[in-house]
Amino acid sequence: MAKTVIQEALNGLIGDLRATHGDNLASVVLYGSAAAGDHVELRSDYNLLITLNRITPEDLRLAQAPMREWQRLGHPLPVYFTTEELSDAADVFPIEFHQMAKARVVLFGKDPFEFVTLSDANLRHQTEYELRSKLIQLRRLYIPASVSIEKLCDLMSDSLASFAALFRAVLMLHGEEAPVAKPECVRATARRFQLDPEPFEKIFAFRANDYLPPTEKEANDIFGAYLEQIDRVIQVVDEFDNAPSGD
Numbered sequence: 001m002a003k004t005v006i007q008e009a010l011n012g013l014i015g016d017l018r019a020t021h022g023d024n025l026a027s028v029v030l031y032g033s034a035a036a037g038d039h040v041e042l043r044s045d046y047n048l049l050i051t052l053n054r055i056t057p058e059d060l061r062l063a064q065a066p067m068r069e070w071q072r073l074g075h076p077l078p079v080y081f082t083t084e085e086l087s088d089a090a091d092v093f094p095i096e097f098h099q100m101a102k103a104r105v106v107l108f109g110k111d112p113f114e115f116v117t118l119s120d121a122n123l124r125h126q127t128e129y130e131l132r133s134k135l136i137q138l139r140r141l142y143i144p145a146s147v148s149i150e151k152l153c154d155l156m157s158d159s160l161a162s163f164a165a166l167f168r169a170v171l172m173l174h175g176e177e178a179p180v181a182k183p184e185c186v187r188a189t190a191r192r193f194q195l196d197p198e199p200f201e202k203i204f205a206f207r208a209n210d211y212l213p214p215t216e217k218e219a220n221d222i223f224g225a226y227l228e229q230i231d232r233v234i235q236v237v238d239e240f241d242n243a244p245s246g247d
Helices: 004-024 057-062 064-072 083-088 094-102 123-145 149-173 182-192 198-209 216-238
Strands: 025-031 047-052 079-082 104-109
Touching (some): 004 025, 004 047, 004 057, 047 083, 057 064, 079 083, 094 104, 094 123, 123 216, 149 182, 198 216
Parallel strands (some): 047 079
Antiparallel strands (some): 025 047
């Protein structure tokens, strides 16, 4: 969990949400890297899921006031669901719901995932779609970033955080327990599919140690090796045939 400042911000937000939504507020859940203990100060978001018993335009309009201060602190807007929608949408958002269920801290109310059944039926399709979409985006963003060591390292660091979340789904497809922490999830994926771990480890160093490659060429070489490993993961998912066998 976060330190005193963010705890105070979360407590303040929950108090504002309770005053705003009253009995309509069912739960507030922190999920993602902050809940998993994988948070990097000033780089990771505090992601919140807010469940209401009902959601009308008026309910969302009233939420504007408590969200104003939360956004001012640099945090993203929470995800809003009704308690009924969480059960109905579990098969539509398999990756997101698996991530929320795996790494979450209930800050207020009842655990909204207590009675949610998560299905893997659509997990492969969404995983491949998300991986390919992020790969296309990564290629686009590389064009302007390729001439700056700092921008390129930021691009690799930020994108790996997104890919790591998807690697969890890749491991689950193959019947393996996916680590919650992003670095461990990437390492487990590299071991499972015999990837080259070196570019991943160098990118983690950008994040954790403020390390930068000494030359533009070296930064671009790391990116090339990184892209190759991402391609290999996508190939693994593309070749996956339906039911996980654990092999």
